[in-house]
Amino acid sequence: MEQGPIVTVLHGGSAPDADLTAGMAVRAEVRYTEASGLAAALRSADILFVYDFQSDAVPGAWHAADRLSWLHMGSTGVDPVMFPELCASDVVVTNTRGVFDTPIAEYVLGQILAFAKDLSGSLDLQRSHHWHHRESERVAGTNALVVGTGSIGRAVARLLRAAGMNVRGLGRRERLDDPDFGTVGTDLYAELPSADYVVAIAPLTPETSNMFDAAAFAAMKPHARFVNVGRGELVDTDALVRALDSGSIAGAALDVVDPEPLPDGHPLWDLPNVRITPHNSGDFTGWRTEIVAAFTENFDHWTAGRPLNNVVDKELGYVPG
Structure with missing residues (x-):
């Protein structure tokens, strides 16, 4: 049986509800981690879902990303991951444009x-x-x-x-x-x-x-x-x-x-x-469900070989157009 991709999910102490990621879990190995374990969880991972999009942990753990091909931010803004090493890499970056x-x-x-x-x-x-x-x-x-x-x-x-x-x-x-x-x-x-x-x-x-x-x-x-x-x-x-x-x-x-x-x-x-207000202008009831749904839709595209939604231009720092 062919092994599925490895997906690392960075969260801030509260991981996405397993019911929301069940469809992905049957097709991939899913690693849930907080910032302290990110480097270990990135080794051999294909995909990183930054569910905790206010985290600044990705640059410090980047040295361990030895197989990563796609990083998805659970927010519209991608500035926390626009560091030089990622921008110079072949890793595709997408965001959750539209939800907020x-x-x-x-x-x-x-x-x-x-x-x-x-x-x-x-x-x-x-x-x-x-x-x-x-x-x-x-x-x-x-x-x-x-x-x-x-x-x-x-x-x-x-x-x-x-x-x-x-x-x-x-x-x-x-x-x-x-x-x-x-x-x-x-x-x-x-x-x-x-x-x-x-x-x-x-x-x-x-x-x-x-x-x-x-x-x-x-x-x-x-x-x-x-x-x-x-x-x-x-x-x-x-x-x-x-x-x-x-x-x-x-x-x-x-x-x-x-x-x-x-x-x-x-x-x-x-x-x-x-x-x-404490950075909550977009945080409506149910927003966590919505950002997981946006990621899993893109995961469906990735596994099917279709173009990803909301691809960020890493030179501009946002999704153009």
Whole structure:
């Protein structure tokens, strides 16, 4: 009987439910491991499924990957595995593009509505038993700049347009008739001054690291709000704190920060115009099932010799197109 492939599954202490991987287990040897055992589990393995996609263990164990041909990330972002040795290898990298698009778009719209309607202020008044009539802002007719035109950025653009917002995109290539963004620009500093809301969802690459620096925040409107659902490292955190503290921008909703987790005592915790969530904007009930399903579908493609879904361009650091 021909031996099946060896699949290593990196998890963070809680492996995928065996029922979810049962179909794969009958065709492959599956090794479940935490970070401490990754090197041993990689020896002679054909496939690595990074189920714990926030782990930074892969580079340190890479020396043991003597037969690996495919690495699948359980997330959209692949920056934790874009280290030089992997990028220079023949190992194919895929991601879980598509699973988190809609929930992250819903999170972005929710944060924008929370800013415009000052929902936190209403909750404060309720807790103090204070009936105080106020007016709020409209969302319809405002301008949003979505920085990052991948599948999540497109889902964000579609939902914001449905709420009546004017949306533009920022990407690598200029486009004038994009179906989701309408117009896509390439010059961040040219796009920022007209935006009421700026949404960061670009992949983390050497080109995008710290792209939101002091100059970027200075180019934004004083009433503009910044929403980051990409990576904390897209932002110069000290520059963001100064911009918020000085009133250079009006507020920020941060699902990702740098450093992460945010240390106790960091000034971002206590700024009144900041909303922080613990990197969970895409984590809807059932997301773990969805990422396993995305991997097992790709495993079916791999075993059948068909092209894999969501192949990452290792030079770009994301799935193109």
